[in-house]
Amino acid sequence: MSTLKTLNGNQSIAEAVRQIDPDVMAAYPITPSTAIVETIAKFKADGLIAGEFVCPESEHSAMSVCIGASSAGGRVMTATASQGLALMWEMLYIAAGLRLPIVAAIANRSLSAPINIHGDHSDTIGARDSGWIQIYSENCQEAYDNFIQAFRIGEDLKVRTPVLVGLDGFIISHSMEVIQVEDDDEVKKFIGEYKNVFPVLDTSRKMTVGPIDFTDYYFEHKRNQIEGIENAPPVIEAVGKEFGLKFGREYGFFEEYRMDDAELCIVVMSSAAGTCKDAVDELRSEGKRIGLLKPRIFRPFAHQKIAEALKKMKAIAVLDRSSSPGAFGAPLFTEVRSALYDYAERPKIVNYVYGLGGRDIKVEHFKEVGLKLEKIAETGKVEEIYGYINLRE
Amino acid sequence: MKKETWKELTIGTINLDAGNSVKNLTGTWRSGKKPQFIEENCIQCFFCWLYCPHSAIRVEGEEVKGINYDYCTGCGICSVECPPKEKAITMIKEEMKLAGGSTE
Numbered sequence: 001m002s003t004l005k006t007l008n009g010n011q012s013i014a015e016a017v018r019q020i021d022p023d024v025m026a027a028y029p030i031t032p033s034t035a036i037v038e039t040i041a042k043f044k045a046d047g048l049i050a051g052e053f054v055c056p057e058s059e060h061s062a063m064s065v066c067i068g069a070s071s072a073g074g075r076v077m078t079a080t081a082s083q084g085l086a087l088m089w090e091m092l093y094i095a096a097g098l099r100l101p102i103v104a105a106i107a108n109r110s111l112s113a114p115i116n117i118h119g120d121h122s123d124t125i126g127a128r129d130s131g132w133i134q135i136y137s138e139n140c141q142e143a144y145d146n147f148i149q150a151f152r153i154g155e156d157l158k159v160r161t162p163v164l165v166g167l168d169g170f171i172i173s174h175s176m177e178v179i180q181v182e183d184d185d186e187v188k189k190f191i192g193e194y195k196n197v198f199p200v201l202d203t204s205r206k207m208t209v210g211p212i213d214f215t216d217y218y219f220e221h222k223r224n225q226i227e228g229i230e231n232a233p234p235v236i237e238a239v240g241k242e243f244g245l246k247f248g249r250e251y252g253f254f255e256e257y258r259m260d261d262a263e264l265c266i267v268v269m270s271s272a273a274g275t276c277k278d279a280v281d282e283l284r285s286e287g288k289r290i291g292l293l294k295p296r297i298f299r300p301f302a303h304q305k306i307a308e309a310l311k312k313m314k315a316i317a318v319l320d321r322s323s324s325p326g327a328f329g330a331p332l333f334t335e336v337r338s339a340l341y342d343y344a345e346r347p348k349i350v351n352y353v354y355g356l357g358g359r360d361i362k363v364e365h366f367k368e369v370g371l372k373l374e375k376i377a378e379t380g381k382v383e384e385i386y387g388y389i390n391l392r393e
Numbered sequence: 394m395k396k397e398t399w400k401e402l403t404i405g406t407i408n409l410d411a412g413n414s415v416k417n418l419t420g421t422w423r424s425g426k427k428p429q430f431i432e433e434n435c436i437q438c439f440f441c442w443l444y445c446p447h448s449a450i451r452v453e454g455e456e457v458k459g460i461n462y463d464y465c466t467g468c469g470i471c472s473v474e475c476p477p478k479e480k481a482i483t484m485i486k487e488e489m490k491l492a493g494g495s496t497e
């Protein structure tokens with residue numbers, strides 16, 4: 001039997017950590033993810049978790065501890081945000097290159113300068129090419145559910161890749177929500193026993209981890225690494241289905257909202273998708289054929305499935321909560337636009353950057369986007385391909 | 394030596410043939426200068442052995458006996474660290490013949 005609990009996003013993650021009880025947790029607190037680390041420390045002090053809880057002197061060291069512990073053969077997690085994730089940068093690539101299924105909860109927050117503690121996706125999107133699987137959550141329930149699934153996905157023997165789970169800083173990390181918390185035993189059963197792959201502490205086997213590669217091997221090792229994340233899609237799908245069968249909430253690569261007969265579509269990730277649903281409802285009641293597509297998995301990007309879902313649209317707006325200065329559109333936009341390229345008849349597609357540094361995005365903003373899409377669909381003309389929402393111009 | 398394809402490699406850069414750097418003859422990187430061991434000046438302090446980044450100091454029994462040129466890159470650290478006034482390791486031109494205790 002699951003129980004209903006009133007938790008914020010950070011507490012939801014900590015609750016999942018308590019149930020999973022990884023062998024090693026290493027984290028350095030940083031706003032807005034601090035309460036995850038704090039709550040885990042409290043669980044540890046209260047004797048509710050058996051795993052080692054390590055407090056290193058920085059996030060770089062926290063990820064280094066995770067890498068060491070994971071190489072040693074343990075199930076490992078961490079949590080951080082923003083500058084903390086940025087400080088982990090070089091170690092993120094090492095975790096992925098060594099194929100260590102570390103799971104990290106990231107309370108998404110903007111990057112300095114200027115310094116700002118509020119939510120946007122600059123941190124995790126910045127880690128886009130580090131080789132980690134990236135899952136984004138709309139609310140506390142999804143953060144909890146995604147975090148549990150992350151272990152199953154990353155630890156799959158064909159995948160063996162680190163996974164990060166994003167929850168929007170403050171908007172989710174600090175907002176209370178009533179969520180279904182599953183039984184400890186059921187969560188443990190769902191996760192299963194941790195399987196070692198070449199643990200360093202197995203002294204019966206001689207091996208070197210992470211030796212230097214020159215021009216003759218680096219490329220092959222990188223290709224070998226890419227295979228892990230490319231093996232992830234069927235696993236993500238199977239784990240999402242199994243989670244649905246067991247706990248009643250099924251997950252896939254993305255969620256479609258009122259997309260059945262839609263001609264217009266807004267693509268947006270994480271908490272803003274919740275607001276967007278209200279805007280879609282209002283626009284629908286005004287007779288507009290609009291829907292929402294909320295990507296859940298950003299890496300690996302489900303380009304075929306997303307293109308299939310979007311190819312019949314007349315006009316699409318992709319909303320990014322991060323920017324890529326100097327690029328042709330923000331990161332989610334370039335993925336979606338590229339995914340549609342192979343179709344002879346392509347929808348019109350535009351990009352808006354929103355919510356940097358936690359700037360609000362409201363129902364009215366989504367409705368404005370909807371009306372712009374309607375105009376693009378009617379005229380067949382795109383006036384501005386790339387713009388900003390709720391910015392003082 | 395046949396090199397593995399990316400599919401044949403063990404995941405996570407793991408090398409199950411640990412210690413195989415012995416096959417990497419770093420002595421081939423040497424250019425210009427090489428160390429020369431002069432046994433009669435040697436006080437057996439083992440500084441050279443401690444400092445050599447390539448474990449290229451040849452030790453037989455309990456004594457420093459010379460240089461292993463298969464791995465010596467000619468960096469010269471051993472010669473700098475060698476304490477006696479009359480050094481027991483001096484750097485000489487690569488093409489010069491080795492005196493006394495040094496063997497190729």
Ligand code: SF4
Pocket residue numbers: 427428444445446447448449450460464465466467468469470471472
């Ligand atoms: S020059 Fe001396 S220290 Fe340098 S690699 Fe050769 S033996 Fe070792």
Ligand code: SF4
Pocket residue numbers: 434435436437438439440441442457471474475476477480481482
């Ligand atoms: S440092 Fe010089 S004196 Fe000391 S053991 Fe080496 S060669 Fe001999």
